[in-house]
Amino acid sequence: MTLLNSKEEIMENNQSCIRVFADKDQINHCRELLQANGSAFGQLSGLLALAGNEVRLKILFLLEEEKELCPCDLSDILGMSIPAVSQHLRKLKDKNVIEGRRDGQTIFYSLKQEQLTLFQPFFKHIINNSNIVTV
Amino acid sequence: MTLLNSKEEIMENNQSCIRVFADKDQINHCRELLQANGSAFGQLSGLLALAGNEVRLKILFLLEEEKELCPCDLSDILGMSIPAVSQHLRKLKDKNVIEGRRDGQTIFYSLKQEQLTLFQPFFKHIINNSNIVTV
DNA sequence: TGCTTATTTAAGAAAGTTATTAAATATAAA
DNA sequence: TTTATATTTAATAACTTTCTTAAATAAGCA
CATH class of the missing domain: 1.10.10.10 (Winged helix-like DNA-binding domain superfamily/Winged helix DNA-binding domain)
Structure with a gap:
């Protein structure tokens, strides 16, 4: 957690967690990470599920x-x-x-x-x- | 496959596959491999199943x-x-x-x-x- | 050709997984 | 103490997985 945003500030950018002290930047960074890696998670988890039996x-x-x-x-x-x-x-x-x-x-x-x-x-x-x- | 066993020979050591040309030694070796590694397969597949979602x-x-x-x-x-x-x-x-x-x-x-x-x-x-x- | 062997496919039952909703627990703050 | 926030737990419904049995396919052999 870096900066403390006020609750109002959080509610304005309302794409976010209900948690009061949520780090908006971290959450957005994580969202981008998932998006940038597109279908990789589905493909890899599919392969790992094979070996997971x-x-x-x-x-x-x-x-x-x-x-x-x-x-x-x-x-x-x-x-x-x-x-x-x-x-x-x-x-x-x-x-x-x-x-x-x-x-x-x-x-x-x-x-x-x-x-x-x-x-x-x-x-x-x-x-x-x-x-x-x-x- | 190494040596060809006769069908009769296979039926005598009857712990084995119905397949006529089955390699009895290979099958026994595989069975031992699985046994020797005991619970490792269950543990590892359990962990992989976690990442398989x-x-x-x-x-x-x-x-x-x-x-x-x-x-x-x-x-x-x-x-x-x-x-x-x-x-x-x-x-x-x-x-x-x-x-x-x-x-x-x-x-x-x-x-x-x-x-x-x-x-x-x-x-x-x-x-x-x-x-x-x-x- | 008919019979046997090796494998696959299909249908269905049983078990397991994952999301949903509502209720319970735990900490903090007014 | 009451209220709000963060998380967990429980019950349950929808879905998926995996095994079973029976039937289908495919190749070899008498």
């Missing part, structure tokens, strides 16, 4: 480790139904995080380079947090 | 920029009700991402050091993705 985080981690895996094997590893896995894979594919390569009847999924800068640090978090302690 | 990602970004902000000002900046903001702040506080400091009637929230290693890279993503283009 435990099953999908595991899938991403496993694809990093094994390079590629098919829905059937993932279903087996994760202990869940194939359609459930398939639907998670679709979400990852829709947001350009993974891609599929067909080999006969099997489709092998792998991480795309595109979003790796964002996701790769997470895998280090996984390993560092618990692998040292256990086993 | 557009409103909360904006709050985190604004706290990084402004050091501290109160619910009332955030409500004004984000254009949403105070109880809505307060409930997002609670989620962030419950997972040790932010902390509050009381100054009279106002509570100023700020980022905790604890989870900053995880979240700070996101803020660079925001700035890099769009700030160059606009204005």
Whole structure:
């Protein structure tokens, strides 16, 4: 908080918080920051929401480790139904995080380079947090 | 895929995928990887889910920029009700991402050091993705 | 061709998330 | 003490997510 504005002064520029001691300049600066970064918040939160699901985080981690895996094997590893896995894979594919390569009847999924800068640090978090302690 | 196991061989070690050409060793290795990292996936995905919401990602970004902000000002900046903001702040506080400091009637929230290693890279993503283009 | 395997899609139920409104709590100020 | 301000809490409604089951698609094999 920098300058104390009178309550009347605040009510005049009435685009603002009801709070008496609100810093009008700070609030406007924040509004501009959000506007200047336009759709970035929506895009980034969309990607983070993908990794914000435990099953999908595991899938991403496993694809990093094994390079590629098919829905059937993932279903087996994760202990869940194939359609459930398939639907998670679709979400990852829709947001350009993974891609599929067909080999006969099997489709092998792998991480795309595109979003790796964002996701790769997470895998280090996984390993560092618990692998040292256990086993 | 390394060695081709016969279908019979696969059915004997029957802890595995129905897929005929499944690599049993790979599947077991993956299972062990998940087990070895225990609760890390749940914890990390929980934190990522916080940032996986557009409103909360904006709050985190604004706290990084402004050091501290109160619910009332955030409500004004984000254009949403105070109880809505307060409930997002609670989620962030419950997972040790932010902390509050009381100054009279106002509570100023700020980022905790604890989870900053995880979240700070996101803020660079925001700035890099769009700030160059606009204005 | 028909049968099997691998995967996806679709519809629906159950659970989880987020905003809204109203009421409760807490501090400050008249 | 009463009144106003800042915030939280609670109940609830609308929406979203995720799993389940069944059906559809697609490729290989007898």
